[in-house]
Amino acid sequence: MESNHNQYQDLAGKTALVTGGTKGIGKAIADKLSQAGARVIITARQQPEETNLAHHFIEADLTQPQQVDQLAQAIHETFGGLDILIDNIGGVTAPGGGFSSLTDQDWEQELQFNLLATIRLDRALLPRILEKKSGVIIHISSVAGVKPVWYHNLAYAVSKAGLNAYSKALSNELAPKGIRVLTVSPGATNTPLMQGLVQNFAATSGLSAEEAFQRMAAQAGGIPMGRMAEPEEVASLVHFLVSPAASYLTGANYLIDGGTVPVV
Template identity: 90%
Template sequence: MESNQNQYQDLAGKTALVTGGTKGIGKAIADKLSQAGAQVIITARQHPEETKLAHHFIAADLTQPQQVDQLAQAINERFGGLDILIDNIGGVTAPGGGFSSLTDQHWEQELQFNLLAAIRLDRALLPSMIARKSGVIIHVSSVAGVKPVWYQNMAYAVSKAGLNAYSKALSTELAPQGIRVLTVSPGATNTPLMQQLIQKAAATSGLSAEETFQQMAARVGGIPMGRMAEPKEVASLVYFLASPAASYLTGANYLVDGGIVPVV
């Protein structure tokens, strides 16, 4: 019987980029792909605090077109292009409160961060995949893209819904060229950012962190599994979709939500 290490080498010889790969879900994905044998590049706006990184790091603000071009050039020159692109950056930057709380600037910031950054990075790195007629692109979206909460994340939800539609359209265009495009939509996930959000809300409400989380979950209909996802659980799905085991999968959006979305 093969050892676990040998079983996890199905990405050997592949080069992957994980945006936002220094913490949370992105870090878990980068580590998982590396365990599977891939050479992993990570990017974020600022260099992480760790002095010894497990992956090759390139600083880039993907909301800035020039920095996206510079990142793509560095990857193409040093690594000869990519086999796997994980568009993971994103987050809520706009306030809650519904439509009247959102200015044009809020909408533009949310679209830049959660939609246009992925679009411009795909555009910059796709030519080498097309030339090889091979590649996998995975967009990390959000359950908010299919279940928006108007008082909490309206602009974010709209930007992620746009990412979902773009991902589907791109998958249809690129499938005949040997490139698979998929979407993964996590729900509440136990990341440092989520913990900060819960602790801040708990301090205001006077409840414990667990009580605060359950209260937040109840407002959106509850999580049937009763807990948040762990980053490694999202990473396991992303790894599978990037691997040869998923070679016939493209165009789909996979929810990692503990059952929160009440649709078939």
């Protein structure tokens, strides 16, 4: 059943960019914003296998500064700017095993993918957004940024913690200028990336996929709800945050983790 927000097309007339929008959480967000009436642009490093795309696709590797500039130019020329920016790209690229398993290259790659690509894209697109004196930026972070698991995601967690700090600082700078900046931090979510991590852990540990997931969840402190999130659940939160209903929200980090982080 569609929410009332979708029924009323509360994003009609808005243009949104969702990075990493061809699969997983990014695809779910792109679909949700489109259902709410937004014109949606998606990016990824490779052309998606799906040929009948519902959104406007621009190929771009956001770890490459020149491609970021080209993306920004294409958006400005074709769409005249943005109202909503969802910085969603990211993922675990470095090996597990703790500090001794990580090389300088591992650290640099993780920071490029999960932090610097977002900063670079914001810098390229913000001047036009500021001209409108309104807009919303959502940074998709991770529970790992506030609750790292050293064995599985040390470098990733550090990069996401950096993203959280950057997002908070940017929100303070842009709030007086009419731009809202928020962070969404999913926990374990049923995406191809997460499925791959579970399968790899299962293969190296001699466990079934379900046993591997339960052990990974336990190492992260457990998930009181006992399951992963679905990408559509994360997308619903993002839709609310970019909608007019959330017009007084900025600077916060919203955990969507099934209760994993044990804080009040």
